[in-house]
Amino acid sequence: MKKNEQIVLGFDIGGTKIAAALGTGDGKIIGSKRIKSEHRAPEDVLNEMVATGNELLGEGGYKHSDLTAIGIGAPGPMDIPKGTMSPCNMKKWVNVPVRDHMATKMGVKTYFDNDANAGVLAEWFFGAGKGCKHLIYLTMSTGIGGGIIANGHLIQGASYTAGEMGHIVLDPKGPVCNCGLRGCYEAFCGGRAIAQRMQKEIAGQPNHPIVAYVGGKVDRLGYPALIEAVKDENGYALDLWDEICLRNAQAIGIFANTFNPEMIVLGTIACHAGPLLLDPIHKHLPQFCWKEMIHAMKIGTTSLGSQMGEYSGICVALNGLFEEGKWQLPWEKK
Ligand SMILES: [Zn+2]
Known part of the structure; x- marks a missing residue:
């Protein structure tokens, strides 16, 4: 030693x-x-x-x-x-x-x-957010968890629950979230929410073109199939994807205006989708936050995988x- x-x-x-x-x-x-x-x-x-x-x-x-x-x-x-x-x-x-x-x-x-806090710490110390003083990490998996580094420290909050960024409400009339609120970021963009939405919308349509991506098994619809269908420019997939990108930009814009981070690191789904997700988010961002925030901020994906x-x-x-x-x-x- x-x-x-x-x-x-x-x-x-x-x-x-x-x-x-x-x-x-x-x-x-x-x-x-x-x-x-x-x-x-x-x-x-x-x-x-x-x-x-x-x-x-x-x-x-x-x-x-x-x-x-x-x-x-x-x-x-x-x-x-x-x-x-x-x-x-x-x-x-x-x-x-x-x-x-x-x-x-x-x-x-x-x-x-x-x-999620453990995740932001890992990205901060040894991953994509190395050297940052202001960093946000979003897990983007089944749900959307978040971790915040502000002024060089992890933010834990008064009751140690800070960083529940998947549950900011983007639309009070939106879909019901797993947490009980309505219209949470997670309810619009989380892996579980998207899978449930696709399965509900496609139910009873065995000949819908999107079903071909899951070998005819509607209950397997979710992000992996959606991403493939977007690449093939399937109409249903493109419409849903536009909505997902817009909601991601809305949420990220809120975090940017609140914390003015140097970097936002996105997890699983963003790693799979890459520029397919990141490019439209960049395009939509000016609708949701100030240009000062956009200029200061990089959006990337986790490097620890x-x-x-x-x-x-x-x-x-x-x-x-x-x-x-x-x-x-x-x-x-x-
Ligand atoms: Zn929620």
């Missing part, structure tokens, strides 16, 4: 699996493993997280005492002060004390945050250390 080297263990908890990774303060991933979380009792999973953490340390040639901190990124809802999680997509998990369990069993300070899970937990740990003055931003290191 190098002198002054910081060793952190990270866990990115998801509904089907957990990514566990051991890394350094410089962003080097020493080792990683996957843990199954689906259909399992929380206590079994927590015990396996401890065992996996110990294995990663051992395989990397490290001792328990070498570990600086642990970080955990998890899906909401969660109680940050108490360190517990009750994710809506994991039925058996209610008030699970994940943070304190890891801290007690591993004997090291453990930091805990939601997965499939490694996001490995970095998420590690970056929650590093941000905990950073806020306590025990870790320096990589680009500020002397």
